[in-house]
Amino acid sequence: MASDVELAAMRHAITLSALGLGTTSPNPPVGCVILDQHGTTVGTGFHRRKGEPHAEVHALTTAGEAARGGTAVVTLEPCNHVGVTPACRQELLDAGISRVIIGVIDPTSRGEGGAAMLAAAGVQVETDVLRDEALTVLGPWLTATTRRRPYLTWAYAPNDRRHQAAEGHLLLHLRGGADLVVTDKTLDEGIPGGHAPGHFALPDEADIGVGLPQWLSAAYAVGVRSVLVIGHERGDALRPYMHAVDEVIIAAPRADPSQTLDTVDPHLPPIGFRLVDIATSAELLICRLQRHAREEM
Secondary structure, three states, X not given: OOOHHHHHHHHHHHHHHHHHOOOOOOOOOOEEEEEOOOOOEEEEEEOOOOOOOOXXXXXXXXXXXXXXXXXXXXXXOOOOOOOOOOOHHHHHHHOOOOEEEEEEOOOOOOOOOHHHHHHHOOOEEEOOOOHHHHHHHHHHHHHHHHHOOOEEEEEEOOOOOXXXXXXXXXXXXXXXXXXXXXXXXXEEEOOOOOOOXXXXXXXXXXXXXXXXXXXXXXXXXXXXXXXXXEOHHHHHHHHHHHHHOOEEEEEEEOOOOXXXXXXXXXXXOOOOEEEEEEEEOOOEEEEEEEEHHHHHO
């Protein structure tokens, strides 16, 4: 069973993993913390983008010899195959790690999987540690990988004279966590130039008009794992395809305390979604709804 120190390290690793959002795809955003034999943090790392070292390698490099006999705390099961970079499972073994704490098992593992191979080599392995918390970052990638289409978020503001400013606020706040941002007029990377050349491309914007499911499949094929749609014009095209929408985020000018979700948007909450968060700023009320199926991963 994971100790309090290891649980704290996992939460640290989850926080680190979020730094890869918007740049790692088609790879997952992963964080890693290395603890020495005394439980002291001696190395940290996260995966930035495909083709560059994985989170475990960054953390082991920082830790150096202090990693020997220590514990690796990683948000996603260490990979078990040699691709653009070496297998993280072997990197951990070579560094002398004696225990590995894993948040989420990787459904894309090849062969037996990194956890099984580490255990077979005599490493203590514990899995599903703070899995739900790790999914706050890994969830969209895992959903996209399982369905083979990007995780889709629609964010907009109710139509009033201030909705354009509210949607500008949403765009600024949310775009860094998405691979692809679609507004009423543009289609671009969430972090322009953030993804690895040769492993990611923008889908054909014109194909959106052919049908959302086909366009999402095409976007997945070129490396996109998360899409953020901002605004009403594009959003109106989403309404017939709400089964393909994973999150809805609505911003409204802050009003009196009696304001409820149906006054923010009479069409919501849609069937199959649940309210998961409400945030306020000096000017806005922001409601976030998520598809129930996310709980079943």
